[in-house]
Amino acid sequence: MAEDRSQRPDPEMIPQLLDTYGDRLLRLCTLYLRDIHLAEDALQDTMLRAWRARDTFRGDSGAATWITHIAVNVCRDYLRSPWKRRRAPAEELDTLFAPADDPQVDDTLPHAVMSLSRPLREVVILYYYQELKAREIADMLHLPISTVTARLSRAREQLRHTLKGWYYDEE
Known part of the structure; x- marks a missing residue:
């Protein structure tokens, strides 16, 4: 090439x-x-x-x-x-995050992301905040793409559990 x-x-x-x-x-x-x-x-x-x-x-x-x-x-x-x-x-x-005296801003999601373990937080930040594709993240971190997608999946599951009732109407 x-x-x-x-x-x-x-x-x-x-x-x-x-x-x-x-x-x-x-x-x-x-x-x-x-x-x-x-x-x-x-x-x-x-x-x-x-x-x-x-x-x-x-x-x-x-x-x-x-x-x-x-x-x-x-x-x-x-x-x-x-x-x-x-x-x-x-x-x-x-x-x-937003000042505590601003009732319009809810910083629950950023705090939940920051509470993830480093490997999970890393892929979430690169995927959602930096808007990189899973292939780019895999190349960047020298990981198989399956590892990146598995970490994203685990992070989503942990966030879903952590944020239960916050974003979705799940109770």
Whole structure:
């Protein structure tokens, strides 16, 4: 298969990637790391890694998938690092969502997603929040597609149980 180098990020494209995908990547990192400050650091590291790896981009996927893959790997590295391995206090998590004094906003779903185990939360965030296809997630996480779909299924079942009576009229 011939390489398509037309999508390879060149030096001028890295700032464009930040402008185009920066907010999306920051949300991804925040959801992944549960800490806005770590997420900002992770976004910077993502852009640095993208800059350094720009020559390795083969064009097998789009630039969005490529840079999201880098961001996921950066977040995983942060979570593995002894320096950064910690949980954000519950009060900080609450600041990610709507203010408590706003009766119009119900943050039950985001809290339920954040309570999932890391492997399940990971696929839910990538599938629903980042709108990636199961095949893209499988490629990004180096997993069989059946594992991704199984994790999505388990996550949906856990969320259905956790949110019983909240969204559906099930009691």
